[in-house]
Amino acid sequence: MGQRNRSPGGLYGHFFGCFCAVLFWSLSSAQLRYSISEEVKEGTAVGNIAKDLGLDKSTLKERKYRIVSSDVDPPFQVNQNDGILYVSRKIDRENVCAQSSTCLLNVKTVLENPLEVHYVRIEVQDINDHSPTFQEKEISLEISESVFSGARFKLKAARDPDSGPFSVQQYKLDQNEHFRLEVRDSGEDGKIPILIVQKSLDRETAKRHSLVLTAVDGGKPPKTGSMNIQIDILDVNDNVPSFSSDAYSVTLRENALPGTKVIQVNATDLDDGSNGEVFYSLGKSMNQHILNLFDINPKTGEITVKGLIDYEERDKYELEIEASDKGFAPLTSEKSVNIKIIDVNDNAPEIEVTSFSSSIPEDSRPGTTVALISVNDRDSGLNGKVMCSMSEDIPFSLSPTIQDTIYSLITKSPLDREKQSHYDLTIFAKDTGQPSLSSEITISIFVSDVNDNSPEFVLSxxxxxxxxxxxPGTSVFSVKAFDRDDNENSIISYQIARDGSENNKISSFLNINSETGEIVALKAFDFEILKTFQFHVVATDSG
Known part of the structure; x- marks a missing residue:
């Protein structure tokens, strides 16, 4: 039940199980000390007060022994028959001695007839009946990803109502490569856990770390309590926006209307908040002409047509796109977008006449070149391939040359000015696009005269x-000739043939106007001498 030791005034001891008692004597009072573990069962003996005071049972029958006061409502009673002090109700050390590392309960007892006052001090010994607890089951920390290794973050300590070796003795942190734990002994405040960064943090790799901090007391077996630690990594603008594609290429039809979507680029930024918010723009180094043709939505990255796209002006464009974040010190990346313009058949063929002879002699041989015809179409491919043609019922034709775009306009049959002296030739040029476009040009060709016709008399x-x-001297007759040629080739002069023959002697008495063909007799004729005669008039052109 306990132990009793004799004090300097008469101390003796006796063991009562695991309990111990100490008796101090004085002239009018005595003091006893016992110890007992908390949480013992109701009725457990603390010590034999009567025996420790040297009283026998007969004395107890004559003199009443009772408890008169205590520090608290005493959880003890005294058996009046044998003087044993016992536990009257379960004792929770942490309730009765919350603020003390040593728990002592003072009880004042009185033995009557004669009156004796005895003081009993009972030490309640701690047992490991409580687990360590944290004030919060979970805490949240915010740590910048730019924090240096070795940075320290003091955590709230766990509390254990138990004392001494049963209080919190150590802390444990579950394994994490970025953090480690250090425990500092702060004396009365106990052991304080300190979280230390041991490896650099990267929010883009892990934006949150979940740790479990465990407090362990010194019991055997030990009791534990844990707290979850949620660590949110605060972003630093350390990532450049990254485009989703290594290369952007797209085709675009020329003449696309303003607002037509060309392509949409996309870039992402692993940072958070404004550091990860991306906006787009066209490169500042691009020339103004391209900036007038294309536009980009700063929020979506959609590139649209802004101006007139003309394949014949330029068949491809390279746009420089910038993606920037909205961090305090923005980071920017660049990407090129290659745009190939697709030709549309929007240009009609152009016809140009070169080396043109507007007049050609009628005696020109078939195959004679009259003009060179050059055709051009600013479109490409089939849209720019041109075919030339002309009417077939004319003495001209188009002959291809070694150059696809040049034709020779040649004669294909003899010409006869006297039949047709003028031709209006229409040349058609048509491309092979779908739908095709065509153009035409008309040229006038004049056939120049060649003296290829003799004068002819009206009558002969x-x-x-x-x-x-x-x-004599008067007009007797006139002749008339014509010439189908033109100009000088058709101007006729007349003369009388005088060859000296007998039949033509009479012609010496005649004269003819070379321009009009009027014939004049130079003498008077006598019917009785000459009844008939003939002569020849020659008509000559001026060719």
Whole structure:
């Protein structure tokens, strides 16, 4: 039940199980000390007060022994028959001695007849009946990813109502490569856990770390309590926006209307908040002409047509796109977008006449070149391939040359100015696009005269009658010839053939106007001498 030791005034001891008692004597009072573990069962003996005071049972029958006061409502009673002090109700050390490392309960007892006052001090010994607890089951910390290794973060300590070796003795942190734990002994405040960064943090790799901090007391077996630690890594603008594609290429039809979508680029930033918010722009180094043709939505990265796209002006473009974040010190990345323009058949063929002879002699041989015809179409491919043609019922044709875009306009049959002296030729040029476009040009060709026709008399032979005794020098007759040629080739002069033959002697008495063909008799004729005669008139052109 306990132990009793004799004090300097008469101390003796006796063991009562695991309990111990100490008796101090004085003239009017005595003091006893016992110890007992908390949480013992109700009725457990603390010590034999009567025996420790040297009283026998007969004395107890004559003198009443009772408890008169205590520090607290005493959880003890005294058996009046044997003087044993016992536990009257379960004792929770942490309730009765919350603020003390040593728990002592003072009880004042009185033995009557004669009156004796005895003081009993009972030490309640701690047992490991409580687990360590944290004030919060979970805490949240915010740590910047730029924090240096070795940074320290003091954590709230766990509390254990038990004392001495049963209080918190150590802390444990579950395994994490970025953090380690250090425990500092702060004397009365106990052991304080300190979280230390041991490896650099990267929010983009792990934006949150979940740790479990465990407090362990010194019991055997030990009791534990834990707290969850949620660590949110605060972002630093340390990532450049990254485009989703290594290369952007797209085709675009020319003449696309303003607002037409060309392509949408996309870039992401692993940072958080404004550090990860991306906006887009066209490169500042691009020339103004391209900036007038294309636009980009700063929020979505959608590139649209802004101006007139003309394949014939330029068949491809390279746009420089910038993706920037909205951090305090923005980071920017660049990417090129290659745009290939697709031709649309929007240009009609152009016809140009070079080396043109507007007049050609009628005696030109078939195959004679009249003009060179050049055709051009600013479109490409089939849209720019041009075919030329002309009417087939004319003495001209188009002959291809070694150059696809040049044709020779040549004669394909003999010309005859006297039949047709002028031609209006229409040349057609048509591309092979779908739908095709065409153009035409008309040129005028004049056939120049060649003296290829002899003069012809209106009548041949001419017969006329002459009255005898005519007056010399007067007109007797006129002839008329024509020439189908033109200009000088058609100007006719007349003369009388004088070859000296007998039949033509009479012609010496005649004269002819070379321009008009009027014939004049130079003498008077006598019917009785000459009844008939003939002569030749020659008509000559001026070719």
């Amino acid at each position: 032979p001419y017969n006329f009658y002459l009255m005898e005794a005519n007056e």
